[in-house]
Structure formats: structure tokens, C-alpha cells
Amino acid sequence: MTGIGNEMAAQAGSVPGPREPETGQVRIVLVDDHAIVRHGLRSVLEREDDLQVVGEAATAAETLAVVSGAEPDIVLLDLKLSTGDNTEGMQLCGQLTELHPDLGVLVLTTFLDGGLVVDAIHRGARGYVVKDVDTTELVRSIRAVARRESSFDSRSAAAMVESMNSPSSEPRLTERELNVLRQLAHGLSNRDIGAKLFISETTVKFHVRNIMRKLGATSRAEAVYGASKLRLI
Structure with missing residues (x-):
């Protein structure tokens, strides 16, 4: 050290x-x-x-x-x-x-x-x-x-x-964000996602906002669609 x-x-x-x-x-x-x-x-x-x-x-x-x-x-x-x-x-x-x-x-x-x-x-x-x-x-x-x-x-x-300056345009999602994103793709609500992942509904909302920001999406459905095109889910 x-x-x-x-x-x-x-x-x-x-x-x-x-x-x-x-x-x-x-x-x-x-x-x-x-x-x-x-x-x-x-x-x-x-x-x-x-x-x-x-x-x-x-x-x-x-x-x-x-x-x-x-x-x-x-x-x-x-x-x-x-x-x-x-x-x-x-x-x-x-x-x-x-x-x-x-x-x-x-x-x-x-x-x-x-x-x-x-x-x-x-x-x-x-x-x-x-x-x-x-x-x-x-x-x-x-x-x-x-x-x-x-x-x-x-x-x-x-x-x-x-x-x-990196030429890569693929967004960087954390492992937790990817887990939330997978549940979004199954159509789960914030409450249901929280229960499944053992996190609070407020925390789920926080992750969903970050996912949408990183993917440039304006809705949950658009985030799932964009993620699928990038093969993130």
C-alpha cells in the first residue's frame, strides 16, 4: 500500500x-x-x-x-x-x-x-x-x-x-441495473421487482431512472426495446 x-x-x-x-x-x-x-x-x-x-x-x-x-x-x-x-x-x-x-x-x-x-x-x-x-x-x-x-x-x-473518447456507444449498466432491466422485460411493477430482488420500491425506481437515462429511453417499454437491440437482455 x-x-x-x-x-x-x-x-x-x-x-x-x-x-x-x-x-x-x-x-x-x-x-x-x-x-x-x-x-x-x-x-x-x-x-x-x-x-x-x-x-x-x-x-x-x-x-x-x-x-x-x-x-x-x-x-x-x-x-x-x-x-x-x-x-x-x-x-x-x-x-x-x-x-x-x-x-x-x-x-x-x-x-x-x-x-x-x-x-x-x-x-x-x-x-x-x-x-x-x-x-x-x-x-x-x-x-x-x-x-x-x-x-x-x-x-x-x-x-x-x-x-x-471511446468509440464504443454501448451503455454501461451495473449488475443490479441489469437485474432490474430483466424484470422490466417480464413486465413486473416496481413493487414486484423489489420483492423479487429483495430491495425497496424506492431503490427500484432509482435504478429504473438510471437505466432509462443510460439507454436514452423515455419509457420503460422503450428501455426494454433498446436493451434488447443491444443484446443486453
Whole structure:
């Protein structure tokens, strides 16, 4: 492990408590399914006088509750959480930015993929950095997002540009979205899809909206038809 990983490992054994809010401080909530990563990040970030970690969460449900209570400026979000697929955090990103339009979401993840960077932007993220970025770059990104600017480390930016310039026009659907799409093709309602896939009706609606957006469809039937032409189902 390099970059912030080394510093987090070295600091994990000594975690300072939260500081009292000060004028001009950036309030941060850390979202990662590994407690040692969250503790290490807290230790690293709170060395900076203008950064204050005001909450931590390991799951989507915890995150929504913590953000509502702590009212942070920034959520530092991993894409891989304790339950679900490898990009469960992507769905959470969309929920957060929809519920809290002024919130700055900065993705901090091990996944380096241009499609994911673009998807994160579409879901409202203001930045995307990989976990082996050095501390200086991470702090710079947090401050940029707090100023309502966009921030990407060099590799994420390059991957995003490559993805956007790719000649392939096939939309990138997550495994969960493909599962929902298959149920749409069988004519199931949102409630029935939720029951079959063991997710809430609200979550189904979220996935259906994303499917339609990615396929450029204006109706469920058009989404199914477009997906069948692309041989996605």
C-alpha cells in the first residue's frame, strides 16, 4: 500500500476525537466499510486545521442518517460498501446529491475505471480520486470540492477522458441495473421487482431512472426495446 495508505496504517492506532467546529472549517463525513480505513483517514485529515471529521459510516443506511444529522460539507465516499456489489456507493452518491443538493461528494476508491468516473459525475459527485493518492493531493481535492470546484487525480482524469473518447456507444449498466432491466422485460411493477430482488420500491425506481437515462429511453417499454437491440437482455 502506498500514498495515504501508509500514513493511515501508521496512524490507525491513535485516533484523535472530533474537534469543536471553527469558522471556515470543512465538515467531512467518511464513508467506508472498513473501520481501520475510516480511523486512518480521520487521523490524517484532522492534522489540517481547516478540516474536521464530523461523522463516519459503513453502509448506505448509516450514511443517510449520519449526513442528515451532522450536515457535513463533504462526504468522502468509497464505492465498495459492506453489502451489495462493488459499486453500491455509486447508488448512494446519487441519493446523497438528490437529497442534499449543496453537499459535495468526493469519491475515494480503489476502482480506477473511466466509466465509473463518468457515472459518478452523472450522479452528482464533484470529484474522484483513487486510494493510493498522496495526502497532499487528497487534501487539495477536499478543499477544491468544498469550494464547489471539481477535482480528479491525474489517473482518474485520464481514465475519464479515455472513456468519453471511446468509440464504443454501448451503455454501461451495473449488475443490479441489469437485474432490474430483466424484470422490466417480464413486465413486473416496481413493487414486484423489489420483492423479487429483495430491495425497496424506492431503490427500484432509482435504478429504473438510471437505466432509462443510460439507454436514452423515455419509457420503460422503450428501455426494454433498446436493451434488447443491444443484446443486453
